[in-house]
Amino acid sequence: MVARTGHLERALRERGVRITPQRAVLLSLIESAGRPVDARSLLERVRRALPSVDKTTVYRTIALLKEHGLVDELDLLHRNGLAHYYEPVPEQQEVHLVCERCGAIIEARSPLLERLRRDMERAHGFRVKASRVEMGGHCRRCQ
Amino acid sequence: MVARTGHLERALRERGVRITPQRAVLLSLIESAGRPVDARSLLERVRRALPSVDKTTVYRTIALLKEHGLVDELDLLHRNGLAHYYEPVPEQQEVHLVCERCGAIIEARSPLLERLRRDMERAHGFRVKASRVEMGGHCRRCQ
DNA sequence: GTATTTGCAAAAGCTTTGCTGCAAC
Protein backbone atom coordinates (compact mmCIF):
# COMPACT_ATOMS: atom_id res chain seq x y z
CA MET A 1 0.00 0.00 0.00
CA VAL A 2 1.61 3.20 -1.17
CA ALA A 3 0.76 6.44 0.61
CA ARG A 4 -0.51 9.31 -1.45
CA THR A 5 1.77 12.31 -1.46
CA GLY A 6 1.24 14.59 1.46
CA HIS A 7 -1.63 12.68 2.97
CA LEU A 8 0.03 12.25 6.36
CA GLU A 9 0.95 15.88 6.42
CA ARG A 10 -2.63 16.98 5.70
CA ALA A 11 -3.98 14.66 8.37
CA LEU A 12 -1.66 16.16 10.94
CA ARG A 13 -2.43 19.74 9.95
CA GLU A 14 -6.15 19.08 10.27
CA ARG A 15 -5.55 17.99 13.84
CA GLY A 16 -3.71 21.19 14.60
CA VAL A 17 -0.23 19.67 14.58
CA ARG A 18 2.29 22.19 13.44
CA ILE A 19 4.61 20.91 10.71
CA THR A 20 8.19 21.74 11.66
CA PRO A 21 11.10 21.20 9.26
CA GLN A 22 12.16 18.02 11.05
CA ARG A 23 8.64 16.67 10.96
CA ALA A 24 8.34 17.47 7.29
CA VAL A 25 11.48 15.48 6.56
CA LEU A 26 10.23 12.54 8.55
CA LEU A 27 6.83 12.64 6.86
CA SER A 28 8.34 12.82 3.40
CA LEU A 29 10.51 9.83 4.19
CA ILE A 30 7.55 7.83 5.41
CA GLU A 31 5.46 8.83 2.43
CA SER A 32 8.06 7.59 -0.01
CA ALA A 33 8.43 4.22 1.65
CA GLY A 34 8.94 1.57 -0.98
CA ARG A 35 10.99 3.88 -3.18
CA PRO A 36 14.28 4.96 -1.65
CA VAL A 37 14.89 8.69 -2.15
CA ASP A 38 18.11 10.64 -2.38
CA ALA A 39 18.68 13.83 -0.41
CA ARG A 40 17.94 16.06 -3.36
CA SER A 41 14.50 14.59 -4.06
CA LEU A 42 13.75 14.47 -0.38
CA LEU A 43 14.48 18.17 -0.15
CA GLU A 44 12.17 18.86 -3.07
CA ARG A 45 9.37 16.93 -1.43
CA VAL A 46 9.89 18.66 1.88
CA ARG A 47 9.78 22.04 0.20
CA ARG A 48 6.36 21.36 -1.19
CA ALA A 49 5.18 21.57 2.41
CA LEU A 50 7.70 24.08 3.78
CA PRO A 51 9.41 25.99 0.99
CA SER A 52 12.12 27.55 3.10
CA VAL A 53 13.69 24.34 4.40
CA ASP A 54 17.38 23.99 3.71
CA LYS A 55 19.33 20.90 2.71
CA THR A 56 21.26 21.14 5.97
CA THR A 57 18.09 20.33 7.84
CA VAL A 58 17.44 17.37 5.61
CA TYR A 59 20.89 15.94 6.23
CA ARG A 60 20.74 16.60 9.95
CA THR A 61 17.38 14.97 10.32
CA ILE A 62 18.49 11.94 8.37
CA ALA A 63 21.54 11.67 10.61
CA LEU A 64 19.32 11.78 13.66
CA LEU A 65 17.03 9.09 12.33
CA LYS A 66 19.97 6.92 11.35
CA GLU A 67 21.44 7.15 14.85
CA HIS A 68 18.17 5.85 16.22
CA GLY A 69 18.06 3.04 13.70
CA LEU A 70 14.94 4.34 11.98
CA VAL A 71 16.37 4.96 8.54
CA ASP A 72 18.44 2.81 6.20
CA GLU A 73 21.05 4.33 3.95
CA LEU A 74 21.62 2.73 0.54
CA ASP A 75 23.45 3.60 -2.59
CA LEU A 76 21.79 1.19 -5.01
CA LEU A 77 25.09 0.08 -6.50
CA HIS A 78 26.19 3.67 -7.08
CA ARG A 79 23.31 4.20 -9.43
CA ASN A 80 23.69 7.93 -9.02
CA GLY A 81 27.38 8.57 -8.41
CA LEU A 82 28.07 9.73 -4.90
CA ALA A 83 24.46 10.13 -3.87
CA HIS A 84 22.96 8.06 -1.10
CA TYR A 85 19.39 6.87 -0.85
CA TYR A 86 17.28 6.74 2.25
CA GLU A 87 14.21 4.86 3.40
CA PRO A 88 12.48 3.94 6.64
CA VAL A 89 13.83 0.68 8.03
CA PRO A 90 11.40 -2.00 6.83
CA GLU A 91 9.89 -4.50 9.23
CA GLN A 92 11.35 -7.31 7.25
CA GLN A 93 14.77 -7.22 5.60
CA GLU A 94 14.76 -6.63 1.86
CA VAL A 95 16.84 -7.17 -1.24
CA HIS A 96 17.04 -4.17 -3.54
CA LEU A 97 17.05 -5.17 -7.19
CA VAL A 98 18.29 -2.35 -9.38
CA CYS A 99 17.61 -2.52 -13.11
CA GLU A 100 20.58 -1.07 -14.93
CA ARG A 101 18.55 -0.32 -18.05
CA CYS A 102 15.32 1.29 -16.90
CA GLY A 103 16.31 2.22 -13.37
CA ALA A 104 13.45 0.32 -11.75
CA ILE A 105 13.97 -0.60 -8.13
CA ILE A 106 12.31 -3.73 -6.84
CA GLU A 107 12.15 -4.38 -3.12
CA ALA A 108 12.15 -8.12 -2.67
CA ARG A 109 11.89 -10.32 0.37
CA SER A 110 13.21 -13.74 1.07
CA PRO A 111 13.45 -15.94 4.13
CA LEU A 112 17.03 -16.64 3.07
CA LEU A 113 18.02 -13.17 4.26
CA GLU A 114 17.28 -13.98 7.87
CA ARG A 115 19.06 -17.32 7.51
CA LEU A 116 22.06 -15.66 5.98
CA ARG A 117 22.27 -13.27 8.89
CA ARG A 118 22.13 -16.05 11.44
CA ASP A 119 24.72 -17.94 9.41
CA MET A 120 27.13 -15.03 9.62
CA GLU A 121 26.54 -14.57 13.33
CA ARG A 122 27.17 -18.22 14.02
CA ALA A 123 30.12 -18.76 11.68
CA HIS A 124 32.03 -15.58 12.54
CA GLY A 125 30.84 -14.61 16.00
CA PHE A 126 29.66 -11.38 14.44
CA ARG A 127 26.76 -9.44 15.92
CA VAL A 128 24.84 -8.01 12.97
CA LYS A 129 23.25 -4.60 13.50
CA ALA A 130 22.51 -3.49 9.97
CA SER A 131 22.56 -5.18 6.63
CA ARG A 132 22.16 -4.35 3.03
CA VAL A 133 21.67 -6.53 -0.01
CA GLU A 134 21.69 -5.02 -3.47
CA MET A 135 21.67 -6.73 -6.84
CA GLY A 136 22.08 -5.07 -10.19
CA GLY A 137 20.98 -6.47 -13.52
CA HIS A 138 18.02 -6.42 -15.87
CA CYS A 139 14.41 -6.55 -14.84
CA ARG A 140 11.84 -8.73 -16.55
CA ARG A 141 10.83 -6.15 -19.10
CA CYS A 142 14.36 -5.06 -20.00
CA GLN A 143 15.76 -8.38 -21.10
CA MET B 1 46.82 -16.75 0.78
CA VAL B 2 47.70 -13.09 0.97
CA ALA B 3 50.19 -11.70 -1.50
CA ARG B 4 53.16 -9.80 -0.17
CA THR B 5 53.25 -6.18 -1.17
CA GLY B 6 54.84 -5.64 -4.50
CA HIS B 7 55.71 -9.23 -5.16
CA LEU B 8 53.85 -9.42 -8.44
CA GLU B 9 55.41 -6.20 -9.56
CA ARG B 10 58.91 -7.44 -8.80
CA ALA B 11 58.27 -10.72 -10.59
CA LEU B 12 57.18 -8.85 -13.69
CA ARG B 13 60.10 -6.45 -13.61
CA GLU B 14 62.53 -9.36 -13.36
CA ARG B 15 61.06 -10.75 -16.54
CA GLY B 16 61.59 -7.46 -18.31
CA VAL B 17 57.94 -6.39 -18.27
CA ARG B 18 57.68 -2.66 -18.11
CA ILE B 19 55.33 -1.41 -15.39
CA THR B 20 53.00 1.16 -16.89
CA PRO B 21 50.63 3.24 -14.76
CA GLN B 22 47.66 1.10 -15.72
CA ARG B 23 49.53 -2.07 -14.92
CA ALA B 24 50.61 -0.67 -11.58
CA VAL B 25 46.98 0.06 -10.66
CA LEU B 26 45.93 -3.43 -11.67
CA LEU B 27 48.77 -5.03 -9.73
CA SER B 28 48.04 -3.02 -6.61
CA LEU B 29 44.42 -4.05 -6.78
CA ILE B 30 45.35 -7.70 -7.11
CA GLU B 31 47.87 -7.48 -4.32
CA SER B 32 45.31 -6.07 -1.92
CA ALA B 33 42.77 -8.78 -2.65
CA GLY B 34 40.96 -9.69 0.52
CA ARG B 35 41.01 -6.13 1.81
CA PRO B 36 39.02 -3.69 -0.28
CA VAL B 37 40.92 -0.43 -0.85
CA ASP B 38 39.69 3.06 -1.47
CA ALA B 39 41.04 5.22 -4.28
CA ARG B 40 43.30 7.19 -1.97
CA SER B 41 45.09 4.14 -0.56
CA LEU B 42 45.25 2.60 -3.97
CA LEU B 43 47.00 5.70 -5.27
CA GLU B 44 49.49 5.55 -2.41
CA ARG B 45 50.29 1.94 -3.18
CA VAL B 46 50.66 2.63 -6.86
CA ARG B 47 53.00 5.52 -6.17
CA ARG B 48 55.36 3.26 -4.29
CA ALA B 49 56.08 1.70 -7.68
CA LEU B 50 55.56 4.72 -9.92
CA PRO B 51 55.69 7.96 -7.93
CA SER B 52 54.37 10.23 -10.66
CA VAL B 53 51.04 8.50 -11.20
CA ASP B 54 48.02 10.74 -10.82
CA LYS B 55 44.67 9.96 -9.23
CA THR B 56 43.01 10.45 -12.61
CA THR B 57 44.80 7.39 -13.86
CA VAL B 58 43.65 5.40 -10.87
CA TYR B 59 40.03 6.36 -11.44
CA ARG B 60 40.21 5.75 -15.16
CA THR B 61 41.76 2.36 -14.73
CA ILE B 62 39.18 1.36 -12.16
CA ALA B 63 36.43 2.49 -14.52
CA LEU B 64 37.92 0.35 -17.26
CA LEU B 65 38.14 -2.71 -15.04
CA LYS B 66 34.59 -2.18 -13.81
CA GLU B 67 33.27 -2.03 -17.36
CA HIS B 68 34.84 -5.39 -18.01
CA GLY B 69 33.43 -6.84 -14.84
CA LEU B 70 36.82 -7.39 -13.24
CA VAL B 71 36.43 -5.12 -10.24
CA ASP B 72 33.71 -4.76 -7.63
CA GLU B 73 32.84 -1.41 -6.13
CA LEU B 74 31.73 -1.32 -2.50
CA ASP B 75 31.17 1.32 0.09
CA LEU B 76 31.15 -0.85 3.19
CA LEU B 77 28.04 0.78 4.61
CA HIS B 78 29.48 4.26 4.11
CA ARG B 79 32.26 3.49 6.50
CA ASN B 80 34.24 6.37 5.08
CA GLY B 81 31.73 8.95 3.93
CA LEU B 82 31.60 9.28 0.18
CA ALA B 83 34.58 7.05 -0.53
CA HIS B 84 34.18 3.86 -2.48
CA TYR B 85 36.17 0.70 -2.05
CA TYR B 86 37.43 -1.56 -4.77
CA GLU B 87 38.53 -5.15 -5.08
CA PRO B 88 38.99 -7.78 -7.77
CA VAL B 89 35.77 -9.70 -8.37
CA PRO B 90 36.10 -12.87 -6.27
CA GLU B 91 35.48 -16.29 -7.77
CA GLN B 92 32.79 -16.91 -5.25
CA GLN B 93 30.34 -14.30 -4.02
CA GLU B 94 31.09 -12.85 -0.60
CA VAL B 95 29.44 -11.11 2.32
CA HIS B 96 31.38 -8.17 3.71
CA LEU B 97 31.10 -7.91 7.47
CA VAL B 98 32.10 -4.46 8.68
CA CYS B 99 32.88 -4.01 12.37
CA GLU B 100 31.64 -0.60 13.44
CA ARG B 101 33.98 -0.47 16.41
CA CYS B 102 37.39 -1.60 15.21
CA GLY B 103 36.86 -1.27 11.47
CA ALA B 104 37.74 -4.89 10.72
CA ILE B 105 36.42 -6.21 7.44
CA ILE B 106 35.64 -9.89 7.20
CA GLU B 107 35.00 -11.47 3.84
CA ALA B 108 32.64 -14.34 4.41
CA ARG B 109 31.18 -16.96 2.12
CA SER B 110 27.96 -18.83 2.23
CA PRO B 111 26.11 -21.13 -0.13
CA LEU B 112 23.00 -19.13 0.73
CA LEU B 113 24.27 -16.31 -1.46
CA GLU B 114 23.98 -18.32 -4.61
CA ARG B 115 20.58 -19.59 -3.54
CA LEU B 116 19.42 -16.08 -2.81
CA ARG B 117 20.46 -14.97 -6.26
CA ARG B 118 18.60 -17.80 -7.95
CA ASP B 119 15.60 -17.04 -5.75
CA MET B 120 15.51 -13.45 -6.96
CA GLU B 121 15.89 -14.47 -10.57
CA ARG B 122 13.07 -16.96 -10.31
CA ALA B 123 10.68 -14.90 -8.21
CA HIS B 124 11.07 -11.60 -10.08
CA GLY B 125 12.26 -12.57 -13.53
CA PHE B 126 15.34 -10.49 -12.80
CA ARG B 127 18.66 -11.26 -14.47
CA VAL B 128 21.32 -10.61 -11.84
CA LYS B 129 24.62 -9.23 -13.10
CA ALA B 130 26.22 -7.92 -9.94
CA SER B 131 25.46 -8.25 -6.31
CA ARG B 132 26.64 -6.91 -3.04
CA VAL B 133 25.96 -7.98 0.51
CA GLU B 134 27.23 -5.91 3.41
CA MET B 135 26.50 -6.28 7.10
CA GLY B 136 27.53 -3.89 9.83
CA GLY B 137 27.84 -4.72 13.51
CA HIS B 138 30.40 -5.89 16.03
CA CYS B 139 33.03 -8.50 15.44
CA ARG B 140 33.82 -11.24 17.89
CA ARG B 141 36.45 -9.28 19.77
CA CYS B 142 34.49 -6.04 19.99
CA GLN B 143 31.41 -7.31 21.80
C1' DG C 1 17.55 32.64 30.20
C1' DT C 2 18.98 28.26 28.37
C1' DA C 3 18.91 24.79 25.15
C1' DT C 4 17.49 23.27 20.72
C1' DT C 5 16.48 23.96 15.99
C1' DT C 6 17.20 26.28 11.62
C1' DG C 7 19.11 28.60 7.48
C1' DC C 8 22.93 30.43 5.05
C1' DA C 9 27.50 30.36 3.45
C1' DA C 10 31.53 28.10 3.16
C1' DA C 11 34.36 24.09 3.40
C1' DA C 12 35.56 19.29 2.73
C1' DG C 13 35.84 15.05 0.21
C1' DC C 14 35.51 12.02 -3.58
C1' DT C 15 35.10 11.59 -8.40
C1' DT C 16 34.94 13.32 -13.22
C1' DT C 17 36.10 16.21 -17.20
C1' DG C 18 38.87 19.11 -20.43
C1' DC C 19 42.88 19.70 -22.30
C1' DT C 20 47.50 19.24 -23.64
C1' DG C 21 51.59 16.58 -24.30
C1' DC C 22 53.77 12.10 -24.83
C1' DA C 23 54.57 7.47 -26.36
C1' DA C 24 53.58 3.47 -29.08
C1' DC C 25 52.88 1.37 -33.41
Add this chain to the structure above:
DNA sequence: GTTGCAGCAAAGCTTTTGCAAATAC
Protein backbone atom coordinates in the same frame (compact mmCIF):
# COMPACT_ATOMS: atom_id res chain seq x y z
C1' DG D 1 50.38 10.25 -38.69
C1' DT D 2 47.09 8.25 -35.87
C1' DT D 3 45.73 6.29 -31.77
C1' DG D 4 45.57 5.67 -27.15
C1' DC D 5 47.60 6.82 -22.44
C1' DA D 6 48.88 10.02 -18.75
C1' DG D 7 49.31 14.09 -15.91
C1' DC D 8 47.67 18.54 -14.38
C1' DA D 9 44.30 21.77 -13.22
C1' DA D 10 39.74 22.76 -12.72
C1' DA D 11 35.04 21.65 -12.13
C1' DG D 12 31.02 18.95 -10.29
C1' DC D 13 28.38 16.83 -6.70
C1' DT D 14 27.15 15.19 -2.37
C1' DT D 15 27.70 15.83 2.29
C1' DT D 16 29.45 18.28 6.50
C1' DT D 17 30.70 22.18 9.44
C1' DG D 18 30.70 26.93 11.55
C1' DC D 19 28.08 30.39 12.95
C1' DA D 20 24.50 33.52 14.05
C1' DA D 21 19.48 34.22 14.16
C1' DA D 22 15.18 32.32 15.49
C1' DT D 23 12.37 29.32 18.21
C1' DA D 24 10.81 26.57 22.06
C1' DC D 25 10.53 25.62 27.16
